[in-house]
Amino acid sequence: MIMEAYVEVHLKLNLQEYKPNQGKQFTYKMLKAATVHDLINELNLPDEESLLIIINGLQASLETNLQKGDQVTLFPLIAGG
Amino acid sequence: MSILRVNMSSLTVKKEQVKADYEFLGGRALIAKILLDEVKPTCEPLGKHNKLIYATGLLGGSNVYSSGRISIGGKSPLTGGAKESNGGGVVGLKLGRLGYKGIIIEDLPLNNQRFLLYVSKKGLEILPAEEYWGLGVYEAVHKLRGKFGDVAVSCIGPAGEQCFFSAGISNTDTLGVPSRYSGRGGLGAVMGSKGIKALIVDDSGAEAKQPLQPEQFKVALHEYARLTLESQQVKVFAKYGTASLVEITNAVGGLPTRNFSTGVFEKAENISGETLYDLITARQGQTTHSCMPGCLIRCSNIYVDELGDEIVSPLEYETIALMGSNLDIDSLDVIAQLNYLCNDYGLDTIEAGAALGVAMASGFIPFGDAEGALNMVREIGKGSLIGRVLGMGAEIAGKVLGVSRRPTVKGQAISGYDPRGVKGTGVTYATSPMGADHTAGNTIRAQINHRSSEGQVRLSRKTQNTIPIYDNLGLCMFTSAALGAQLQLVCDLVNAQLGIEWDLDKLSKQASDTILWELEFNRKAGMTISHDRLPEFFCEEVNPANNSVFDISDEELDTVHT
Numbered sequence: 001m002i003m004e005a006y007v008e009v010h011l012k013l014n015l016q017e018y019k020p021n022q023g024k025q026f027t028y029k030m031l032k033a034a035t036v037h038d039l040i041n042e043l044n045l046p047d048e049e050s051l052l053i054i055i056n057g058l059q060a061s062l063e064t065n066l067q068k069g070d071q072v073t074l075f076p077l078i079a080g081g
Numbered sequence: 082m083s084i085l086r087v088n089m090s091s092l093t094v095k096k097e098q099v100k101a102d103y104e105f106l107g108g109r110a111l112i113a114k115i116l117l118d119e120v121k122p123t124c125e126p127l128g129k130h131n132k133l134i135y136a137t138g139l140l141g142g143s144n145v146y147s148s149g150r151i152s153i154g155g156k157s158p159l160t161g162g163a164k165e166s167n168g169g170g171v172v173g174l175k176l177g178r179l180g181y182k183g184i185i186i187e188d189l190p191l192n193n194q195r196f197l198l199y200v201s202k203k204g205l206e207i208l209p210a211e212e213y214w215g216l217g218v219y220e221a222v223h224k225l226r227g228k229f230g231d232v233a234v235s236c237i238g239p240a241g242e243q244c245f246f247s248a249g250i251s252n253t254d255t256l257g258v259p260s261r262y263s264g265r266g267g268l269g270a271v272m273g274s275k276g277i278k279a280l281i282v283d284d285s286g287a288e289a290k291q292p293l294q295p296e297q298f299k300v301a302l303h304e305y306a307r308l309t310l311e312s313q314q315v316k317v318f319a320k321y322g323t324a325s326l327v328e329i330t331n332a333v334g335g336l337p338t339r340n341f342s343t344g345v346f347e348k349a350e351n352i353s354g355e356t357l358y359d360l361i362t363a364r365q366g367q368t369t370h371s372c373m374p375g376c377l378i379r380c381s382n383i384y385v386d387e388l389g390d391e392i393v394s395p396l397e398y399e400t401i402a403l404m405g406s407n408l409d410i411d412s413l414d415v416i417a418q419l420n421y422l423c424n425d426y427g428l429d430t431i432e433a434g435a436a437l438g439v440a441m442a443s444g445f446i447p448f449g450d451a452e453g454a455l456n457m458v459r460e461i462g463k464g465s466l467i468g469r470v471l472g473m474g475a476e477i478a479g480k481v482l483g484v485s486r487r488p489t490v491k492g493q494a495i496s497g498y499d500p501r502g503v504k505g506t507g508v509t510y511a512t513s514p515m516g517a518d519h520t521a522g523n524t525i526r527a528q529i530n531h532r533s534s535e536g537q538v539r540l541s542r543k544t545q546n547t548i549p550i551y552d553n554l555g556l557c558m559f560t561s562a563a564l565g566a567q568l569q570l571v572c573d574l575v576n577a578q579l580g581i582e583w584d585l586d587k588l589s590k591q592a593s594d595t596i597l598w599e600l601e602f603n604r605k606a607g608m609t610i611s612h613d614r615l616p617e618f619f620c621e622e623v624n625p626a627n628n629s630v631f632d633i634s635d636e637e638l639d640t641v642h643t
Contacts, residue, residue: 081380
C-alpha cells in the first residue's frame with residue numbers, strides 16, 4: 001500500500017547550507033513508506049554515514065522507518081571539543 | 082634535539098642530549114616514559130620528588146599544520162596518577178623550533194622564592210618573578226610580553242600559586258592572548274609548588290624545522306591540507322566552533338545539566354553553537370580564529386559584548402556545558418564572563434564548573450544564580466575559605482559540602498558528556514589512566530547508538546588507543562577530522578619530516594605503549610580497578626533525557642585495558 005506521510009525535518013549546523021531555500025526546518029512529504037536513508041537521499045544531503053539522526057528526541061539509524069508526523073533532526077557528526 | 086633539566090632548589094640548568102630510547106618519543110609518550118623512569122609514583126604531587134614536564138610533539142616546530150600542541154605533565158595532585166594535559170597556542174611550536182624536545186623541572190625552591198623560566202637560543206635562564214607573583218594571568222602575560230617582546234608564555238594565575246587542584250596552565254596564542262589551557266589535572270598547582278610563575282619561550286633567530294625528505298613531505302602536506310579543507314567536520318568547527326556540540330549532546334541526552342541530574346537542558350538553544358555564531362556575528366566579534374599559525378581548522382573565536390568589546394577568546398563547548406547548562410545558566414554573556422575570570426585566575430573551567438555544580442547541588446547557592454556563580458569564582462580568585470574549597474575541584478568541594486553526587490573519576494571532574502547519554506565516553510571516563518577526561522577518548526563522533534551499552538567498550542578502547550597518536554606527535558586532535566580515516570598519511574608526514582620509515586603498526590604501538598606506561602605508573606602509585614569506576618549515581622539514577630542509566634558492567638570495564 002502506498003502511504004503518504006509528512007515528516008518535520010530539522011537541519012542543524014552546516015546542513016542548513018544544503019537547503020538554503022527551505023530554512024532550518026520544514027515539512028517534507030514522503031511519497032512512499034520510507035526509511036531515514038530514503039529521506040536523506042531525497043534531500044541530497046552529503047555523506048549519510050556522517051550524520052547523527054534523532055527522531056522524536058531519540059537517536060535513530062538510517063534503517064529506521066519513518067512514521068507520519070515524525071520529527072527528524074539531523075546533525076553532522078563531529079568530534080568532541 | 083635536547084632536553085633541558087632545571088632544578089628549582091639548586092637553581093641549576095643542564096642541557097642533555099636525548100637518550101636513544103627517547104629519540105622518537107614526543108608529547109604524551111615522552112611524559113609517560115619520563116614519569117615512569119624518573120618520578121617516584123607514590124610521591125607527593127606538590128613535593129620535591131614530583132616533576133613538571135613540558136614536551137613538544139614529534140612534529141613540534143615543523144611546518145605540519147596544527148602540530149604545535151604543547152604537552153605538559155607530571156603526577157597530578159587531582160588524580161594522584163600520571164597526567165598529560167595538552168594545549169594549543171604557540172608555546173609548543175616555539176619550543177620545537179628552538180630544538181628542545183622537552184623541559185624537566187625538578188625539586189622545590191628554597192625559602193618560597195618565585196621564578197620565571199626564560200628559554201631562548203642561548204638556553205634556559207632562571208629569573209626572579211616577584212613582581213609578577215599574585216597577578217592575574219592576563220596582566221602577568223601583558224607585562225611579560227611588554228618586557229620580553231613577541232614571546233610565547235606558559236603561565237599560572239593565583240589559583241596555581243596557591244596550589245589549588247583545579248589550577249591549569251595557560252598558554253598564549255598567535256595574538257599573545259593567554260587562553261589556551263593545559264587545564265586538566267591540577268598541573269598549575271604543580272607549577273606553583275615549584276615557584277614558577279611563567280615559562281617564557283623566545284624563538285628569535287630560530288626557524289621552522291625542515292623535513293628530511295622534502296619532496297615526500299610536500300606531497301603529504303598537500304594531501305593533508307586538501308582533506309582538512311574538504312572535511313565537513315572542519316567546516317562546522319570553522320563556523321560554529323566546538324560550541325556546535327551543545328545541541329548534539331543535548332539531542333542524545335548527554336549535555337550535563339544541573340550537576341549531571343539530566344542530560345537535556347530545556348534552554349540549550351540559548352547557548353548553542355548556532356546562537357553563539359549569530360551573536361558574535363551581530364556584535365562583530367570573530368566567529369573563527371586560529372590558535373596557532375597555519376591552522377586550517379580555526380575552531381577558535383573571539384566572543385564580544387554588545388559594544389563589540391572582547392569578553393573572552395575562545396568560548397568553547399566544555400565551558401558552555403560545565404559553566405552553562407551544568408549550572409542552569411543559559412546566558413552566553415554570563416558564561417563568557419565566568420570563562421574570563423577562570424582564565425585570569427588560572428582555573429580549569431571544567432573542574433571549576435563541576436565544583437560550582439556541586440556547590441549548587443548542596444544548596445550553597447541556587448542553580449541558575451548567575452551572579453552567585455560569578456561571585457563564587459571571584460572567591461576562588463581571592464582565596465577565601467569557600468574559594469579554597471571550590472578551588473580544590475569538584476571531588477573535594479563535594480565532600481566538604483556534603484554532596485554525594487560528585488561527577489568525578491579518580492578525583493577529576495567529568496567533562497561535557499553525561500556518561501549515561503554518551504556511554505562510550507563514559508567508559509573512557511571510568512578507565513582512562515588520565516581520570517575523567519573526554520580528550521582521552523571521546524566517542525561522540527562515532528556512528529553508534531550512544532544510549533545503548535552495545536559496543537561501547539570496544540569503541541572506547543579503540544579511541545583511547547588512537548588519541549595518543551595525535552598527542553605524541555603534537556597534532557591537534559581535531560586533525561582527526563581529516564586524518565582519522567587516513568592514518569597512513571600521518572605516517573607519511575612523520576616519515577618525511579623525520580627521515581624514518583614507520584608504518585601504521587609502529588605508530589599505533591607507540592600509542593598503546595603510552596597508555597601502558599601511564600597505567601603502570603598509576604598502579605605503582607596505588608591505583609586499583611576500584612578507581613576505574615564511575616560515580617555510583619550514574620549507574621543508579623535514570624537520566625530522564627534518555628531513560629537510561631550507565632549500564633556497562635564492572636567486568637566489562639575491567640577488560641578495556643587487558
